[in-house]
Amino acid sequence: MxxxxxxxxxxxxxxxxxxxxxxxxxxxxxxxxxxxxxxxxxxxxxxxxxxxxxxxxxxxxxxxxVPASRQVPALPEISRTAQRPVEVSQWDQVLEQVSSAPDERTIQLGRGRPDISVPTLKPLLRSLSRLSRRQDLSGLTYGSIYGDRSLREQVSRLLLDSGCQIAADEIIITTGCHEALSAAIRAICEPGDIVAVDSPSFHGVMQALKGFGMKALELPTDPLTGISLEALELALEQWPIKAIQLTPTCNNPLGYIMPEANKRALLTLAQRYDVAIIEDDVYGDLAYRYPRPPTIKSFDEDGRVLLCSSFSKTLAPGLRIGWIAPGRYRDRVLHMKYMGTGSTAQLPQMALAEFIAGGHYEPHLRRMRAQYQRSRDLMIEWISRYFPASVKISQPQGSFMIWVELPEGFDSHRLNRELRAHGVQIATGSIFSASGKFRNCLRMNYAAKPTATVEQAVRTVGELAAQLLAEQAG
Amino acid sequence: MxxxxxxxxxxxxxxxxxxxxxxxxxxxxxxxxxxxxxxxxxxxxxxxxxxxxxxxxxxxxxxxxVPASRQVPALPEISRTAQRPVEVSQWDQVLEQVSSAPDERTIQLGRGRPDISVPTLKPLLRSLSRLSRRQDLSGLTYGSIYGDRSLREQVSRLLLDSGCQIAADEIIITTGCHEALSAAIRAICEPGDIVAVDSPSFHGVMQALKGFGMKALELPTDPLTGISLEALELALEQWPIKAIQLTPTCNNPLGYIMPEANKRALLTLAQRYDVAIIEDDVYGDLAYRYPRPPTIKSFDEDGRVLLCSSFSKTLAPGLRIGWIAPGRYRDRVLHMKYMGTGSTAQLPQMALAEFIAGGHYEPHLRRMRAQYQRSRDLMIEWISRYFPASVKISQPQGSFMIWVELPEGFDSHRLNRELRAHGVQIATGSIFSASGKFRNCLRMNYAAKPTATVEQAVRTVGELAAQLLAEQAG
Known part of the structure; x- marks a missing residue:
């Protein structure tokens, strides 16, 4: 650029x-x-x-x-969080969210799906198709537990863009970022241990904490700069925290990019209190700014950061290909990967390696960044127009998800239920909290091409929200 | 037939x-x-x-x-097992085993790979290739956490062959049988809990027990009829066992098929002591006899059996598609699946559903059963010919794996190390034990076409084993 x-x-x-x-x-x-x-x-x-x-x-x-006419919608509040570690609940809500199969009739604003209908993905499909027909059938056999060598080399090269120099040997391919995060948590923590998380935070991680019997300590999080370092330091002082788990770059669901200085300061804190950092970078390559922001991992000197990512948001989730750079926790993570899935499917790994080596990844990213940024602007416009005036909106700096806050007492579960009749679905805010906070919030996806149908869906959500708010007041 | x-x-x-x-x-x-x-x-x-x-x-x-000339090689001993639950070790050995990538130069007799070079798999490759090119791109998006509906319906139909009437709704698609087993264990047990296992037993399960901090109670296992019911009853009386995990049909590594009466008796015991049964049926469809033997699950009345399986042994492991019929533990298993991998890759599920619906699964199975049975006979002949006279051999009734026992004190780790120079690899016996027993045993795979090269590899193993034994004696 x-x-x-x-x-x-x-x-x-x-x-x-x-x-x-x-x-x-x-x-x-x-x-x-x-x-x-x-x-x-x-x-x-x-x-x-x-x-x-x-x-x-x-x-x-x-x-x-700055144009005086420029509308700047109000930002969501800094999260008020519990003052102590809690057991994670909300599984029923999450299950409802992830049970839905792709369905042509429902506008699914709720799920974290990228746009996969773009022509820049075609070389990947060609590779998949060609490799399937290949005579040596290497796509059908077990691969190494570490993953396909050629893909690990490509990931190693891509990581340079986020400031990381990580050899292919230090990268393990996983079955999506889910497996990377789950293995990372289990590699570090025992049941009963405390993990500090941003708040709101990715439900996949919190449900893993629940499944492993660990506790989440939700930390106040600023909608522009991320996790509060002051709160984190106090928490580290007060509780025997084992790991900090966060998504600092293009946060899910808030969309902020933690400033580089904060990333460095957070690492320093982790070093001082000797805790691990589990960094979810699954949206990092979709930052609208270029070059993309560095990861916390890029500043890591003693291998305490476990960088987890995948191609599920940048390319296609159905491939189920992610990776982890586990630093000093490599042996434990390998064990967790072995017990979880044995190895990761070969064919998509080979196709991805070909796609990246062929120079198709960067042009695709450029296209997606531009598309998502334009759609973000439209989404903010639509929400400002169709939602009640009291609405507060995040300002995503990357990815394709926006966080919407309505006044205290608003019930996004009820909203979602009533939206069914209209063929629209959103993600309720409470699944992003260990203890069911953010029920007055919701997350929407703007990955799909911003057609009139999508605008109508957003309008439906906004108008129904206004109606529910009015009932609540009345 | x-x-x-x-x-x-x-x-x-x-x-x-x-x-x-x-x-x-x-x-x-x-x-x-x-x-x-x-x-x-x-x-x-x-x-x-x-x-x-x-x-x-x-x-x-x-x-x-019975022809008087017919050689009947001696059977391995009934396993002598520890008298109490133990923590699982042997991870380093397992890691060595599963780290190896496919390698053209080494004859890998050690890994559990089926023959994927057969023409009856071609329709599957065609489906994969065709679906990759499909315009609706449904193979690239997130599916439901339960798995692809059409594949679940096909699995439901296939399960009839093992005597199970299980609706598609009661089946969850997993990322290989590994994920099914891991989710099953975690759905039932907490850290510290005791799981009774056959012995020798599949290392994947034991390493999962290790990873979750559970204990394994290895039970004496007969090389023809499986787990000793008397020993199991005594153990159930003595220890607070949470689950019984076993591979009763075409056992890995011993190859026996537990008689139907024993399967029923085992279920009755499980009912009486109210424990769950985790049944690994990954080789069940590869029983040489037809129709295939029923699963324990087929006799289950109160949903206490979690049936785990996959297409990794019958079709191709690189697909990483398995399933679980979790009975009464469905909700917990779903949670474990969500935290482990989120969802399973769509494209291979769609291709498999097409393959089975197209009537290609049964002919493929018929071919593989016949091929593996012929190779089993050859393998027994080769082992009888090339191994020291003291060798004892399992009599596999299905699948493509044989268990070889050498005299006490024989070191299969050393054998495997020395085999490297000859470009041959076997699975050491100790990875099939929680506590490193069976070091004098090894497992070999006879899935590959029985060429002169394979015969030479078996000969190399046998001759080197004889040499090591001679050194040991000398």
Whole structure:
């Protein structure tokens, strides 16, 4: 990417994150030129790009400003969390969520599915199809427990983009990120142990904690910067925490990117209190800014970070191919992988390795990032338009999921039930909490092409939410 | 299959199991006709078939006899087992075993791989290839946590052959049998709990017990009839056993088929002491006799049997598609599946459903049963010829694995190490024990076409074993 686009994205992120509010003056061309070590014309190009995106307005002789008309929807609150570790509940709600099969008739805004209908995925399908017909049948036999060598080499190369230098030998292929996270947790913790998590947090991890009999300590989480480091430090002081599990880059469900300084500070805390970090980076490559933000793992010096990821969000979830870079916990993680699934399917690994080696991954990512960013803007517009005025919305900096907060007492379970008759489904907020908090919130997916049908579905959710709120008040 | 072939297989099994010894007189044509309710000519046809197989010799006016020349290799001993539950060890040995990737140069007699080079698998590859190219891309998205509906319906139909009437709704698709077994164990037991197992026993299960912090109670196991019911009853009396885990049909590694009466008696014991049964049936469809033997699950009345299986041995392991019929433990098993892998890959499920619905499964099975049975006979011949005279050999009644016992003190680990230089690999006996017993045993695979290269590999193993034994004695 060129210098000016880089700068434009950086400024754009700051504006979107609310560092500059509507009507604010933006930094001068000269100041930016000095700060970033680029030419004046590069800064001017960047500002023209922001103008095109409606994020900056020039005023003659005064420089650039954030458009006063720019709507900045209110952000969700910083989560108020329990003050102590709890056993995880909510399985019934999660099961309801994940039981649904793909269904043509229902608009599924609830599930974490990427758009798989794009032409940039076609080379992957061709590889799958060609490898299936191959005479040596290597796709049908057991592979190594570590995973396919060629795929591990490609993953090792991709990890460079997030600042990680991790050899193929240090990467284990898993059956989706689910298996990576589950193996990571079990590699570190025993039943009864406490794991600190962001809040709201991915339900897959919390249900694994439940299944293994561990406890979750939900930490206050800022919708722009992530887990509160102050709260984390207090918790580390107070409780015998074994691991910190979080999704710091393009968080699910809040969409924030934890600032690099916070990532470093969190690692320092983990070192000081000698706890492991389980970093879920499954959406990291879908950050709208380029180059993508570094992982916490990229700063790791003593192997305490277990980086978990997959191709389920960037490419296709049905492949069930993920990976883990387990650092110093490699032997335990291998054991967990062996007992969980033995080995991971060979054919999709071989097809993925071919796809990436063939140079198809990066163009696909570029396309998806741009598509999801445009859809994010539309989604925010629709929610602002169709939801009750009291709504608060996250500002996703990557991925394809948005978090919507309604006033205290709103019941997203009831909303979801009533949406059935309209053929729409959302994810209820409470599955993102160990103890059923966030019942007044919901998560929606904007991966699908933003058609009139999707707009209508969002409108239905908004109008039904308004109706339920009115009943509640009445 | 025709009546006479049925009868011939039954008699053949009895001869091979040593119920009739070389030189013994076999039952008269008339007696068999009455016992089995078939015509005299059917019995005569059956005997002629046994003659062709070298299992029976006619003597004029005297009837049929087991050929005196027929070598019946000695059977392995009934396992002597620990008298109390133990923590599982042997992970390092198992890891060495499962780390190896497919390698053209090494003859891998050690791993549990079926022959995937047969033409009867081609329709499966065609389905995989065709579905990959399909425009609706349903193979790339998340499926239901329960698995693909059409595949569950096919599995439900296949289960009828083992005597089970289980609705598709009661079947959950898993990522190989590994996930089924792991989920079953975790659905029933807590850390510290005791699970009774056959001995020798599948290492995947024992390593799962290790990973979950449970204890294994290895029970004496007869190489022809399986787990000792007397020992099991004593154990149930003495210990708070939570579950019995076993592979009663075409046992891995011993190859026996537990008699139906024993299966029923085992279930009765489980009912009396209120424990669950985790039944691994992954080789059940590969029983050489037809129709295949019933599962314990087929007698289950109160949902205490969790039947675990897969297509990894019957079709292809690289697909990583298994299933579980979890009976009354369905909700817990679902939770374990969700935390382990989320859902199972869609594409192979769809291809398998097509393959089975297209009528390709049964012909493939027929071919494989016949091929494996012929190879079993050859393998026994080779082992008898090339191994030290003190060798004892299992008499597999299905699947493609044989268990070889050498005298006490023989070290199969050392054998395996020294075999490396010869490009041959076997499975050491100790991985089939929780506590490293059976170090004097080894398991070999006879799935591959029995070429001169395979014969040479078996010869190498035998000769090296003889050499090590001689050194040991010297």
């Amino acid at each position: 060129t210098l000016y686009l880089n700068l434009a994205e950086l400024l754009g992120d700051r504006i979107e994150q609310g560092l500059y509010r509507p009507g604010d003056r933006l930094p001068s061309v000269r100041a930016l030129s000095q700060e970033h070590g680029v030419s004046l014309s590069t800064v001017q190009q960047a500002y023209r790009h922001l103008e095109d995106q409606g994020l900056a307005t020039p005023r003659p002789k005064s420089g650039y400003f | 025709t009546l006479y072939l049925n009868l011939a297989e039954l008699l053949g099994d009895r001869i091979e199991q040593g119920l009739y010894r070389p030189g013994d007189r076999l039952p008269s044509v008339r007696a068999l006709s009455q016992e089995h309710g078939v015509s005299l000519s059917t019995v005569q046809q059956a005997y002629r078939h046994l003659e062709d197989q070298g299992l029976a010799t006619p003597r004029p006016k005297s009837g049929y006899f």
